[in-house]
Structures are given as structure tokens and as C-alpha cells.
Amino acid sequence: MPDPLLVVDQVAVEFDGFRALDGVTLRVGPGEVRALIGPNGAGKSTLLDVIIGRVRPASGRVVFKGCDLTRLPEHLIARLGIGRKFQTPGVIDSLTVEDNLAIAARTVKAWPRGASTRMTEEERRRIERALELTGLAAKRRARAGTLAHGERQWLEVGMVVATGAELLLLDEPTAGMTPQETARTARIIRELSGTHAAVVVDHDMAFVEQLGSPVAVMHLGRILKEGDIGTLRRDPEVVAIYLGRAHEEAARAPA
Helix, strand or coil: CCCCCEEEEEEEEEECCEEEEEEEEEEECCCCEEEEECCCCCCHHHHHHHHCCCCCCCEEEEEECCEECCCCCHHHHHHHCEEEECCCCCCCCCCEHHHHHHHHHHHCCCCCCCCCCCCCHHHHHHHHHHHHHHCCHHHCCCEHHHCCHHHHHHHHHHHHHHCCCCEEEEECCCCCCCHHHHHHHHHHHHHHECCEEEEEECCCHHHHHHHCCCEEEEECCEEEEEECHHHHHCCHHHHHHHHCHHHHHHHHCCC
């Protein structure tokens, strides 16, 4: 087995005496997609904040490609190859789709004095891949403010891809989407697997099922269970704290 790309080891976070994360341990392999589910307040977004350096843990550590990130600033973590999509798209409405991707492709670069500001071939390649992956190539010159909600979310995913990040942290990528848009988002993320690792936080169980990836269930700041979505749907503890009794009853109902 290859070494893990990301190791979260016994991470704890406290806010004014409240334990938001309580000894979380998680491993993500190269090119692996991992879904995180759980009720509101379970600590999912806080975990992503710790990984990118926005929140410092009280104890534990985060290791990416063998490098301890625990005390590194956000910009250095980004340069190492971790990119995050937040719940609310951060696109610039007045710019074109392509220009938004171009800004993302250059954001994490460290500019030595006297370096050229021209777009490199590698950056252009990443932009083209992001356009193709998200299905936005035909709208590359459209202003981002004219995009539909789902398209804006896909552009945000494309912007993370354009950074060249090896690990993508996607927070609620299907928020507000139609079922058709959700299915397309799942296809986009599945296409990323193998070349990019991803940790995906979402509440839409149909979407999580379409990802076909391992799932970790968070509750009260801990990883409660891990496994495939089919097994977790039948787990009484997961049903009780997250999926709801209706799922349990539906599973018992005659076909």
C-alpha cells in the first residue's frame, strides 16, 4: 500500500472551552476521494480549517506528503499542494470564467524578485483541464456573474483544480443544486480521483452515494464510523444520530 497523502492524527480543537474536535484521526491516500458526513456541528468544516491552517489544533498533528503542517501558515500549506472550496462560491462576478481560473492558477505561486508574470504553459494546461472537467469550456469568455448557481459551484471546483493542488477540500459542493446538477458534480469529482485526492463534506446522501467513495461519519467532534455508504446506511448508530429513523424503516419495508 502507498504511504498516505494526508494523515490527521489525534487532532483536538477547543473554542472557549467547547471541544469542536476530539481526537480526530483520518488518513487519505494519493488520488483517493473521501466523503465526510455528519449532523450540523459535528466538526466537519472545522476539520477542513485545521488541514488548511486556518485553525490551530490544541493537540495532535496534520501531516501532508510527510510534512508536518500543524504550525505552518495557510499560504505555505497552499503552496505544498492543498486547495479548498468553501461553502459559498468565491468567484469574481465581473471577470470571465477563464479569468477567474487564471487568477486561481497563479494565486499560490511564490514570486521571486524579477520573475516573469507571464502565464506559464503549465498554468495554461491546468486552466484548460479545469474548463474541460467542469464543462464550462463553451462559457470561458462569459462573465462569472451570468452563470447559473450550479455553474458557479463548478467554476469554484475548477478554480481549486487550476491551482494544481494535489489534495482538494470541497465543502458542500452541491449546496442549492438540482438533482441533475448534483449528479454532474459527482461525475466531476469521480473524474478527479486518481490524479487528485479529495475530502468532500456534504449533507446530500444521494450525492455521497454517487461518489462511490469511502465515507467517514463525524459526530460530536469525533469520527464515529468509517466504511462504504451501503454499510453505514444499515448501521443502527449512524441511523440514530444522522440518517434518521425513516431510512431504517424504509430498509425494513417489503419490496
